[in-house]
Amino acid sequence: MNRRAAAGLLILAALLVAFPWMTGPYALSVATLILYFAYAGQAWNVMMGFAGQLSLGHSLYVGVGAYVAGGIFFHWGIGPWAGLWVAIVLCTLLGLVIGFLAFRFGISGVYFALLTIAFAEFTRIGFDHIAPLGGPGGLFLKVAQRDTIDLLNFRGPPIMYYYAILALTAGAFIACWKLLHSKVGYYWQAIREDEEAARALGINVFRWKMLAMAISSGMTAIAGVFFAFYYNNLFPEQIFNISRSIEIILGPIIGGVGTLFGPILGAAVLTLLSDGITEAFAAMGLDIPGIKQVFYGVVLLVVVMFLPHGIWPAIARKLRL
Amino acid sequence: MVVAGVLTGLVYGLMALGLSVIFGVVRVVNFAHGEMMTIAMYAATILFAALNVDPFLAVLPIAAAFFVFGYALQKGFINPFITRPEHSQFMLLVAVAIIMVNGLLMVFGPDARNVQTDYQLESFEVGKVLVDKARLYAAGLAVLTAAGLFSFFRFTLTGKAIRACADNYLGAKVVGLNVKHLYAFTFGLGSICVAVAGCAMVVLVDVTPGLGPYYTLLAFVIVIVGGLGSMGGALLGGVLIGVSEALAGLYIVPSAKSMFSFGLLILVLLFRPQGLLGRKA
Numbered sequence A: 001m002n003r004r005a006a007a008g009l010l011i012l013a014a015l016l017v018a019f020p021w022m023t024g025p026y027a028l029s030v031a032t033l034i035l036y037f038a039y040a041g042q043a044w045n046v047m048m049g050f051a052g053q054l055s056l057g058h059s060l061y062v063g064v065g066a067y068v069a070g071g072i073f074f075h076w077g078i079g080p081w082a083g084l085w086v087a088i089v090l091c092t093l094l095g096l097v098i099g100f101l102a103f104r105f106g107i108s109g110v111y112f113a114l115l116t117i118a119f120a121e122f123t124r125i126g127f128d129h130i131a132p133l134g135g136p137g138g139l140f141l142k143v144a145q146r147d148t149i150d151l152l153n154f155r156g157p158p159i160m161y162y163y164a165i166l167a168l169t170a171g172a173f174i175a176c177w178k179l180l181h182s183k184v185g186y187y188w189q190a191i192r193e194d195e196e197a198a199r200a201l202g203i204n205v206f207r208w209k210m211l212a213m214a215i216s217s218g219m220t221a222i223a224g225v226f227f228a229f230y231y232n233n234l235f236p237e238q239i240f241n242i243s244r245s246i247e248i249i250l251g252p253i254i255g256g257v258g259t260l261f262g263p264i265l266g267a268a269v270l271t272l273l274s275d276g277i278t279e280a281f282a283a284m285g286l287d288i289p290g291i292k293q294v295f296y297g298v299v300l301l302v303v304v305m306f307l308p309h310g311i312w313p314a315i316a317r318k319l320r321l
Numbered sequence B: 001m002v003v004a005g006v007l008t009g010l011v012y013g014l015m016a017l018g019l020s021v022i023f024g025v026v027r028v029v030n031f032a033h034g035e036m037m038t039i040a041m042y043a044a045t046i047l048f049a050a051l052n053v054d055p056f057l058a059v060l061p062i063a064a065a066f067f068v069f070g071y072a073l074q075k076g077f078i079n080p081f082i083t084r085p086e087h088s089q090f091m092l093l094v095a096v097a098i099i100m101v102n103g104l105l106m107v108f109g110p111d112a113r114n115v116q117t118d119y120q121l122e123s124f125e126v127g128k129v130l131v132d133k134a135r136l137y138a139a140g141l142a143v144l145t146a147a148g149l150f151s152f153f154r155f156t157l158t159g160k161a162i163r164a165c166a167d168n169y170l171g172a173k174v175v176g177l178n179v180k181h182l183y184a185f186t187f188g189l190g191s192i193c194v195a196v197a198g199c200a201m202v203v204l205v206d207v208t209p210g211l212g213p214y215y216t217l218l219a220f221v222i223v224i225v226g227g228l229g230s231m232g233g234a235l236l237g238g239v240l241i242g243v244s245e246a247l248a249g250l251y252i253v254p255s256a257k258s259m260f261s262f263g264l265l266i267l268v269l270l271f272r273p274q275g276l277l278g279r280k281a
Helices: A003-022 A025-050 A058-076 A080-104 A110-127 A157-182 A182-194 A195-200 A205-231 A242-255 A262-284 A291-306 A311-318 B002-027 B033-049 B055-081 B086-108 B132-157 B156-168 B169-174 B179-201 B213-227 B229-251 B254-273
Strands: B123-126 B129-132
Touching: A003 A025, A003 A157, A003 A291, A025 A157, A025 A182, A025 A205, A025 A242, A025 A262, A058 A080, A058 A110, A080 A110, A080 A291, A080 B169, A110 A242, A110 B086, A110 B129, A110 B169, A110 B213, A110 B254, A157 A182, A182 A195, A182 A205, A195 A205, A195 B129, A205 B086, A242 A291, A242 A311, A242 B086, A242 B213, A262 A291, A262 A311, A262 B002, A291 B055, A291 B129, B002 B033, B002 B132, B002 B156, B002 B179, B002 B213, B002 B229, B033 B055, B033 B086, B055 B132, B055 B179, B086 B179, B086 B213, B123 B132, B123 B254, B129 B132, B129 B213, B132 B156, B132 B179, B132 B229, B156 B169, B156 B179, B213 B229, B229 B254
Parallel strands: none
Antiparallel strands: B123 B129
16 A cells, blocks of 8 residues: 555545534435445455455345344343354354355355355245244334443444444454455465466465355354344345345445455445435436336446446556555 | 146246356356346236237247347347456346336336236146146247247257357357357347246236346246256256245245245255256366
């Protein structure tokens, strides 16, 4: 990282910390959503961007993480600081099991992607039949007291959630930066570019792919815990849905797969875009269901056609970072 | 129930056959497959409502339109993506799928539509088994179309050229085949399968825009179980899934029926990733 990039990052960090005092509650909720997608996208990027394994089922870890921590809080009143660890351990194990099955049997590429979808869908339907967690009717956490901050139970005003997800996103950014420039990071990139060649060089492909899977699923579990306590209601139909997985990965793909800043930029662009479309169509008085998503789809199409590597690499080249 | 499952499964199989043919040749997974299927179903309901055309007749113009559409989609959008990484192709087709689902939602709204013909309530009695007429016709059409496709690939020059592209992209280019044109042609053929399957399906179920993603997933499950790229496998997988859905709906909780399909998918992926009838890559 050169000096200009470091300076830019510092300015961005300062802006993000000061953000809640410069704007209103609506902007704060949008910013929270952006950071949530930036964090989850960063977690997915470890698998796809670094190690080259395309997962289309990351909603599995979000959902299991959310339900584990949410369920523990709902039934026993134990706050997320304990549930968080249970969720991380469980999702990491889940990721390892799926990774073990897939990589042992030599499943990769499209087949791996479809396997991850299958596990997420399988779990979604399974959760529909777990009565203690609400089944298809959903699980509802007691809504937070919006005026007092209860850090122990992670209940409080929106600003608390904003800083929590900001800290997570920053932490993930730093962790991924360290990872990418570590020995493991170079192993991953070698595997991503050419698995056979990496194997021939003596890299234990299986082990490092498993590590990517473990880190990615564990990180995503934290996103799930945040989701549960921020939104307070969980439905299997929604949280495990394949469109949730797609939402998570659109950010990094649009921003730039394999780059550190891509997931953050992509999340910001997509969230602002979808909000902007809503506002614009509302202002024009056009209220046809589906019209927003059609427009969104067209923009995605244009970006992926003309910026195959994502937005961030193009900007980074311009800025000579 | 088993018979009904087999017959519905054959229609599923035809839909999945389209996906399988496209993947087998072009090596692109069509994430907008189910969405295309719902478009065909809507087209059939429109022709029925406006001109009172039976879906089994409407299949001809709809299939023709879909061929052109598929050809253009491949030529204009997907061909430039052939050499790009998988996630890039995936994004492209997801964007297309989003546009299709919500385009349908814009035009038709969220309410279910259907066609009503007199044979939908009638049935044949074979021994002790009652077979719905509509279901039998739908399955017959599916088998006919699949047979047509098989013989096309087997006996015509274009079919052989397409198989050559699938076997060896570089080799096909070297001997002077117009690969881009053949890819587009293949996508058109796959679209015909979807169109016919859609017309057959619309006499069996009501159509809503939300069905698209469901059919896409279903098509994935079927082709993986049968073998991605294998034509017979797609039909076999369709029948398997059709029967298992019918039986699971009868004996277990109806809402758990697709859990069964996904369980089957996971097992197949783990122990025979090339699918039941697939060849090793």
